Amino acid sequence: MASGVVTLVASVPASGATAASSSARVAPRAPSKSVTFVSDVGGLNDHGYNEFTYLGVKAGAAKEHMAWHVIQTQDPSQYVQNITTAAQQSGLVICSGFAMGDALKTVAARFPKTHFVILDYSYSPPLKNVQADVFDAQQSSYLAGIVAAGVSKTHTVGFVGGVDESVLQEFLAGYEAGALAENPKTHVKVEWTGSFTNEQAGKAAAQAEIAQGADVVYTAAGGSGIGGIDAAQAAHVFAIGVDADQNYLAPSTVITSAVKELGKVAEDNIAEFAHNTWKSGTTVYDLANHGVGLASFHGLAKDVPAQVRQKVAAATKAIASGSIVVPTTPKYPNGH
Amino acid sequence: MSAEAVVTSGIATTLELSTPIVFGGLGGVLSERSGVLNIALEGTMLVGAFGYFAGAAATGTVIGGIVLAVAAATSGALVLAWLAIHANADQVIAGMAVNLIASGLTDFLYQAIYGVSGTAPVPGMGPVGIPLLDKIPVVGPSLFDQSLLTYLALLAVPAVSFWLFRTRAGLHVLAVGERPEAADSAGLGVYKIRYLSVAASGVACGLGGAFILTQVSSFSSDMTAGVGYIALAAVIFGNWRPRGVLVAAVLFGAFEALQSILQSLGVSVPYDLLLAVPYLVTIVAVSGFVGRVRAPQADGVPYVRS
Numbered sequence: 001m002a003s004g005v006v007t008l009v010a011s012v013p014a015s016g017a018t019a020a021s022s023s024a025r026v027a028p029r030a031p032s033k034s035v036t037f038v039s040d041v042g043g044l045n046d047h048g049y050n051e052f053t054y055l056g057v058k059a060g061a062a063k064e065h066m067a068w069h070v071i072q073t074q075d076p077s078q079y080v081q082n083i084t085t086a087a088q089q090s091g092l093v094i095c096s097g098f099a100m101g102d103a104l105k106t107v108a109a110r111f112p113k114t115h116f117v118i119l120d121y122s123y124s125p126p127l128k129n130v131q132a133d134v135f136d137a138q139q140s141s142y143l144a145g146i147v148a149a150g151v152s153k154t155h156t157v158g159f160v161g162g163v164d165e166s167v168l169q170e171f172l173a174g175y176e177a178g179a180l181a182e183n184p185k186t187h188v189k190v191e192w193t194g195s196f197t198n199e200q201a202g203k204a205a206a207q208a209e210i211a212q213g214a215d216v217v218y219t220a221a222g223g224s225g226i227g228g229i230d231a232a233q234a235a236h237v238f239a240i241g242v243d244a245d246q247n248y249l250a251p252s253t254v255i256t257s258a259v260k261e262l263g264k265v266a267e268d269n270i271a272e273f274a275h276n277t278w279k280s281g282t283t284v285y286d287l288a289n290h291g292v293g294l295a296s297f298h299g300l301a302k303d304v305p306a307q308v309r310q311k312v313a314a315a316t317k318a319i320a321s322g323s324i325v326v327p328t329t330p331k332y333p334n335g336h
Numbered sequence: 337m338s339a340e341a342v343v344t345s346g347i348a349t350t351l352e353l354s355t356p357i358v359f360g361g362l363g364g365v366l367s368e369r370s371g372v373l374n375i376a377l378e379g380t381m382l383v384g385a386f387g388y389f390a391g392a393a394a395t396g397t398v399i400g401g402i403v404l405a406v407a408a409a410t411s412g413a414l415v416l417a418w419l420a421i422h423a424n425a426d427q428v429i430a431g432m433a434v435n436l437i438a439s440g441l442t443d444f445l446y447q448a449i450y451g452v453s454g455t456a457p458v459p460g461m462g463p464v465g466i467p468l469l470d471k472i473p474v475v476g477p478s479l480f481d482q483s484l485l486t487y488l489a490l491l492a493v494p495a496v497s498f499w500l501f502r503t504r505a506g507l508h509v510l511a512v513g514e515r516p517e518a519a520d521s522a523g524l525g526v527y528k529i530r531y532l533s534v535a536a537s538g539v540a541c542g543l544g545g546a547f548i549l550t551q552v553s554s555f556s557s558d559m560t561a562g563v564g565y566i567a568l569a570a571v572i573f574g575n576w577r578p579r580g581v582l583v584a585a586v587l588f589g590a591f592e593a594l595q596s597i598l599q600s601l602g603v604s605v606p607y608d609l610l611l612a613v614p615y616l617v618t619i620v621a622v623s624g625f626v627g628r629v630r631a632p633q634a635d636g637v638p639y640v641r642s
Contacts, residue, residue, distance in 0.1 A: 041557075041558075042556075042557060043443055043556065043557030043558070044443075044447060044452045044557075045443070045446055045447060045450075045452055045453075045555070045556060045557060046556055046557065047453075047554065047556065051452055051453060054452055055452070055453075072443065074439060074440065074443075074558075158600070164607075189600045189602075190599065190600070190602070191596060191599045191600055192599065192607055194607055194608055194611055195561060197556060197557060197558050197559060197561050198559075198561035198562070199548070199551070199552040199556065199559055199561070200352070200353060200356075200548060200551060200552070200561070200563070201561070201592070201596075203352075203551060203552065204349045204352070204353060204592060204593055204596045205596050205599070205600070207345050207348070207349050207596070208342075208345065208346070208349065208593070208596040208597045208599070208600040209600045210345070211341045211342045211344070211345030211346070211597075211600075212341070212342060212600055212601070213341075214600075223556040223557065223559065226552060226554060226556065227551070227552050230460075230551065230552045230553060234462065248456065249457060249554065250457070332602075333604075334599070334602045334603070334604045335599075335600065335602045336602060
């Protein structure tokens with residue numbers, strides 16, 4: 001298995017090699033002035049989390065004329081090994097996702113001079129050489145909940161989550177609060193697929209909710225959620241995408257997406273690293289600093305009543321100013 | 337919402353989840369009945385799913401997808417066949433190797449061909465109602481409004497069963513899987529029959545992988561997500577018989593659909609535990625509680641002509 005990963009590593013950044021050679025031409029740098037992105041098991045082509053962080057790494061490195069590498073993880077047991085490999089070759093290592101939290105803690109202690117970034121995970125007390133970038137996903141999920149309840153004709157909306165852990169419960173908490181704020185009579189159906197890759201499980205979960213009347217399904221389950229979008233499309237109901245603008249997956253189904261500006265975060269870290277202003281610590285990305293938000297309604301804008309759009313705008317302001325505090329634990333963890 | 341809608345959707349979801357298990361399980365039966373232990377079902381189906389994506393993306397048609405799915409999965413199965421039949425490799429290790437190669441290779445090819453952002457979803461296969469039958473309440477929209485591949489899987493079960501136990505060619509496969517020396521001395525080509533059986537298992541896995549992709553229309557990393565291992569459990573639970581595989585597949589599919597329904601009803605269920613049910617019942621099956629389960633005698637044993 002290890003050799004399989006190394007092959008992938010060696011073969012994927014074919015375009016990274018060009019970036020490296022152009023950097024040599026433009027501004028020669030020490031070999032450690034490079035960035036390595038370590039994906040989680042979802043893989044780069046997850047149409048979400050890893051993909052958009054990766055695109056940000058690529059864009060950020062190109063801007064700073066910095067060499068970049070990517071290591072894809074196939075199995076959770078490889079996290080320590082892959083982060084170690086990354087730390088050996090680059091001065092800045094970006095790790096995607098909370099699943100790598102423990103592994104990074106181990107590796108970061110072994111490489112005190114390397115700068116690490118982790119998304120959606122934080123340490124208390126903070127680690128000296130780690131920048132933890134967390135997203136207030138409950139805030140964007142709150143807006144998604146307003147849209148869902150606002151367009152639902154059955155007053156029943158669905159939620160499909162990946163793994164029932166606190167990071168994902170924030171999505172449910174915000175969604176539920178937003179939906180109930182828009183219409184207190186709304187029922188929220190909750191499903192966990194237990195996976196970020198099993199598309200069939202995501203589809204089955206959404207189908208069960210749709211059978212019980214849900215006419216909007218919010219998927220927060222990585223690749224597994226794509227199956228939920230497909231079920232919504234087949235049943236002619238709406239879906240709400242997650243992490244990235246997923247409208248392109250099903251343009252007449254995905255009414256909006258609760259996005260995290262993953263690419264921006266990666267780019268910011270690379271720019272700071274390049275200009276030696278990088279700092280460790282914890283940074284919160286929220287509605288106020290545009291780190292999270294709702295994607296465009298695209299062609300489905302006509303299906304979102306004007307008053308719902310106004311409520312979204314008003315809630316955005318209220319959350320950003322702090323007059324609405326969105327909960328991070330769901331009121332009804334099993335739906336109601 | 338009405339209970340009827342929940343039941344209808346539950347049965348339909350059960351069949352959808354069972355279909356790839358039936359295809360993979362039939363593939364496992366064909367291969368193992370000839371004496372080649374096949375734990376590469378997972379990887380072979382993953383290759384099939386990727387093949388469907390590539391074929392459908394290139395031609396824009398469902399047929400193009402299915403043809404490439406079957407071709408790719410059959411090639412994958414032949415790698416296992418060569419390792420098991422000619423290289424006399426340990427068949428457990430050879431099978432795992434195929435699974436791991438499939439996982440890495442499909443990821444690599446996807447990114448090499450389509451880039452990280454991939455392409456737009458490819459044509460899938462929606463449900464096709466059987467005229468008149470699909471009008472029956474509950475049963476109609478759940479059983480008789482399915483993908484063509486689901487009907488094919490259901491028809492393939494009696495067909496493979498008949499072929500394996502009632503035709504000369506099928507009995508040759510059984511002979512090779514039970515007593516290869518005897519079959520050899522009776523003039524049967526042991527190697528040839530095993531190659532063809534494993535290739536047939538590749539065809540079945542290709543259809544199973546294609547089905548998974550037609551349901552979601554886009555490829556993602558390791559998207560078979562363990563269905564191949566559940567199919568392997570179905571082979572054992574089903575006592576290496578096509579009908580047994582069908583029973584196991586429907587049972588496993590029903591458990592997964594049930595846990596979805598329970599969750600959406602707001603019942604707090606330990607969903608991870610329910611998802612482990614296929615493996616738990618398989619352990620019960622092999623420990624002899626539900627009648628005797630017996631593998632073909634030469635399953636997993638390379639045949640070396642003396």
